Amino acid sequence: xxxxxxxxxxxxxxxxxxxxxxxxxxxxxxxxxxxxxxxxxxxxxxxxxxxxxxxxxxxxxxxxxxxxxxxxxxxxxxxxxxxxxxxxxxxxxxxxxxxxxxxxxxxxxxxxxxxxxxxxxxxxxxxxxxxxxxxxxxxxxxxxxxxxxxxxxxxxxxxxxxxxxxxxxxxxxxxxxxxxxxxxxxxxxxxxxxxxxxxxxxxxxxxxxxxxxxxxxxxxxxxxxxxxxxxxxxxxxxxxxxxxxxxxxxxxxxxxxxxxxxxxxxxxxxxxxxxxxxxxxxxxxxxxxxxxxxxxxxxxxxxxxxxxxxxxxxxxxxxxxxxxxxx
Numbered sequence: 001x002x003x004x005x006x007x008x009x010x011x012x013x014x015x016x017x018x019x020x021x022x023x024x025x026x027x028x029x030x031x032x033x034x035x036x037x038x039x040x041x042x043x044x045x046x047x048x049x050x051x052x053x054x055x056x057x058x059x060x061x062x063x064x065x066x067x068x069x070x071x072x073x074x075x076x077x078x079x080x081x082x083x084x085x086x087x088x089x090x091x092x093x094x095x096x097x098x099x100x101x102x103x104x105x106x107x108x109x110x111x112x113x114x115x116x117x118x119x120x121x122x123x124x125x126x127x128x129x130x131x132x133x134x135x136x137x138x139x140x141x142x143x144x145x146x147x148x149x150x151x152x153x154x155x156x157x158x159x160x161x162x163x164x165x166x167x168x169x170x171x172x173x174x175x176x177x178x179x180x181x182x183x184x185x186x187x188x189x190x191x192x193x194x195x196x197x198x199x200x201x202x203x204x205x206x207x208x209x210x211x212x213x214x215x216x217x218x219x220x221x222x223x224x225x226x227x228x229x230x231x232x233x234x235x236x237x238x239x240x241x242x243x244x245x246x247x248x249x250x251x252x253x254x255x256x257x258x259x260x261x262x263x264x265x266x267x268x269x270x271x272x273x274x275x276x277x278x279x280x281x282x283x284x285x286x287x288x289x290x291x292x293x294x295x296x297x298x299x300x301x302x303x304x305x306x307x308x309x310x311x312x313x314x315x316x317x318x319x320x321x322x323x324x325x326x327x
Contacts (some may be wrong), residue, residue, distance in 0.1 A: 003132055007044035009327040010127035010136070012164045013037065013320040014109040015116035016191065016283045016292050019229045019251050022207045022260060024157065024174060028222050029229035031181070031236075032159055033169045034320040035191075039107045039117065041124040043088075043132065046100035053084050055105040079152070080111065083118060087125040087148045094144070095133050103128075110313070112197040114284020119160030122148045127326055136326045138165050153200055167323025171233055184239030186319050188295045190304065192272065192280075193313035194264040196288025203260050203285040210258050221254055228254070245278025245294045252281035260286030268312055275299065275306045 013034040020030030046052065051063040059073030061081040068085075070077055088101055103125070109117040122145040127136055130144075142165040146158035159172050169181040211218040228247050235244040252269060255261055265282045268291045272280040276299030283292045295303050300316075307314040 003045075004134060005132060007042070008128050008131035009040065009042045010124045010131065011038045011040035011325050011327075012120040012123035012127070013116075013167060013323065014039070014120050015160055015163045016189075016290075016317070017114075018169075018283075018292070019232045019247065020172075020225055021282075021284060021286070022204070022255065022258060023222050023225035024159070024172065025204065025207070026211070026218075026222055027174050028225045030159065030172045031169065031229055031232055032163045032172060034163045034167045034323060035115070035317040036320045037109045037115065037315070037317060038320075039105065039109055039120040039124050041121075041128040042104040042106075043125075043128045044102050045132075046102050049098065049100040051085055051088050051101055051103070053081050053103045053105065055080070055107065057105070057107055057111060076112075080121075083121060083148070083152050084125050086151050087122050087145070088129050090144060090148055091126055091129040095130070097133075101129065110193055110290075110315075112289070113193050113195070114198070114282075114286075114289035115191070116160045116164060116284075118152060119145065119149055119156075120164045122146075123161055123164045123324055127324055131326050136324070138324060141165060141324065163323075165324045168321045169236070169319060171229075181233065181236055183236050183319070187241055187244065188297050188300055189317050190272075190277075190293045190295055190300070190307070191283070191315040191317055192268045192291045192293060192307050193315060194262070194268060194288055194290065195313060196262065196264055198285055198287040198289050200285040203287045206287075207258055207260060218258075221257060225251070225254055241278055241294060241296070248279030248281045248292075248294060249273070255282055255286060262286065262288055264288065265291055267310070268307070269293075271306050271310055271312075272303055275303045277303055 024030040059077040060071040145161040272293035277293040280293035
């Protein structure tokens with residue numbers, strides 16, 4: 001396929017899981033939303049036949065064929081750069097091209113704290129590189145991004161990439177796919193970043209072990225998680241934020257039960273609820289990472305003040321309805 005242009009750009013949003021993480025792996029339901037925190041990727045051709053990557057995360061690296069050179073960054077730099085490189089290589093292979101490309105990645109999504117940074121990175125990179133050759137096709141970009149993300153997160157459901165591409169709120173069932181949710185009114189949400197990194201793979205394995213050792217209990221917990229999701233869907237549709245907050249608290253209790261919470265997560269949840277949040281829970285894999293809190297507008301500043309006082313990072317967010325944007 002021939003080139004359409006010599007430079008392109010794309011941006012993709014991060015995500016939160018409102019309900020259903022971990023249980024969704026075993027066929028349960030989940031509710032996800034894309035958020036107004038994004039990763040933007042700019043790409044342009046170079047004549048050196050190298051893949052050069054610069055990121056505002058403080059990492060820089062270069063690939064010549066399969067040979068990697070780390071120019072700037074710490075222990076985790078290669079993991080992030082490899083993901084970007086694999087996205088670029090996969091698209092170039094699909095288009096039967098061997099080109100040098102400079103990549104500039106700008107992220108306002110904290111990495112490794114459960115907000116879908118890997119998925120957003122894959123979506124934006126695949127979209128930007130493929131835009132060099134043709135008009136963007138969202139469905140193709142989503143499939144390719146999921147394929148690339150699974151090179152790093154082998155058990156990924158693909159849900160993070162899907163919500164990043166298409167935006168909004170989605171109700172997800174593993175064997176049925178996604179259904180768009182129309183929220184009666186957007187709630188006031190705050191993300192609290194505990195600044196504790198986690199390994200999604202390790203936490204998925206932990207839950208599997210829990211399930212294998214507590215088969216009947218896990219069936220009951222999964223059924224409870226499904227009921228919570230169904231009631232949450234009705235609460236979102238009806239704009240019942242009080243009920244939605246109660247369900248968030250219930251969901252967090254389930255996640256604590258299966259062992260994926262952490263004392264810092266529980267502390268952050270307590271701070272939010274004690275200071276006026278309607279509900280709060282971990283979001284994503286757990287074991288650190290982030291929580292989300294649903295806050296009445298009049299209590300927002302009080303909750304944020306207490307979060308900061310306890311030295312957690314506070315990130316007010318809104319739902320993103322645009323999904324992938326190409327330039």
